[in-house]
Amino acid sequence: MLDDLLGNMGAQQEQLENKLKEIEIIEKSQHDEIEITINGKKEILDISINKEFEDMGELEDLLVLTLNNAFTKIDDMVEAETKKLLDSMLPGGLSGLFG
Numbered sequence: 001m002l003d004d005l006l007g008n009m010g011a012q013q014e015q016l017e018n019k020l021k022e023i024e025i026i027e028k029s030q031h032d033e034i035e036i037t038i039n040g041k042k043e044i045l046d047i048s049i050n051k052e053f054e055d056m057g058e059l060e061d062l063l064v065l066t067l068n069n070a071f072t073k074i075d076d077m078v079e080a081e082t083k084k085l086l087d088s089m090l091p092g093g094l095s096g097l098f099g
Helices: 002-022 056-089
Strands: 024-028 035-039 044-049
Touching: 002 024, 002 056, 024 056, 035 056, 044 056
Parallel strands: none
Antiparallel strands: 024 035, 035 044
């Protein structure tokens, strides 16, 4: 039984990795000056910056803030997907051990 569980974990991990690549979020700054698209693997897929934006100092601050917000949202989504995967792998009654 343990061999089956451990053997299945590799396949489940690969499935999770593929699912994370499919998850995408778009995060925008407060006034839509910046739009960032990232996936569940925390890979930045696209950054769009309003061409009329002129204050580079403020732009840099907005970029950092928007990226951090996007990464926080992705972390929450990855945690939920990982919990689902663990719950599906564990025998009934044991899934409650992880939250």
